[in-house]
Amino acid sequence: MARGYDDDRVVVIERDESGNGIGMLLLGLAIGAGAALLFAPASGQETRERLSREARRAGRRVREITDDLGERVADSVERGRSAVDDRVARARSAVQTRVDAVNEAVDAGREAAAQARADLEQAVADTKRAYSDGRRAYSDRVRRHADDVAPQTDQSADGTAAEG
Template sequence: MAENRNGNTAVLGALMLVAGGIIGAGVALLFAPKTGKETREDLGRYATKTRRRAEEVVDDLSSSISEMVDKVGEKASELLDSGKDAAGTARESLLKAIDEGQEKLEKQRSRLAKLFSKE
């Protein structure tokens, strides 16, 4: 569970970083004394950088999700195996108890048969 929180925190941090960068660059462009051509060039460069960062974030996010899916699959498999083992153990215990009960029942039948045959 802690791994899930850490993964979510990392993703949230990365998204906040990208969002902060976008907002900061937008404010800087609006207040910078540049010509229209320079501003358009800056916007183009910034758009390219932002696209690259977004692709990196998406790659990181997909890697994190893939890792989480793998871990969940492993845990589910472990739990399934554990459940099978527990069910097998419970079955064996139940069969053993039934066998012991049958043995005791046979002993009691024998005792009763001896008691009634003496009379």
């Protein structure tokens, strides 16, 4: 089953194939040393001195190559680390952007809820006031109507009806 990978989620560190150079160098040195011994027209002492010189030279060359290889490996590791750090920083930035957006949405929701509550409380107060005004108006109308219908009698200061 084939999987599709998102390139943004995969970190690839390429392998530098120059590591084979050391093996080939050592093989070449060994073959060269063997050939030099077989075809050497010089005496044993001269051959030993030459081999010693060549061995020192080969040792210096091997140290140079290993130093160079070490630098290349360190550079590759640093590039890989830098790439990972860059991706982590971008991911953190994206997460922080989303967190900020969510926080803004929550704040906006709270403000909208507070405004809706204030509007609802105002509507309830207006409704109560209108209801109270309506009851007062109704009571006043009923009282006026009752006063219009009731017989007209004069009342004295002591509360007794005056005869007329």
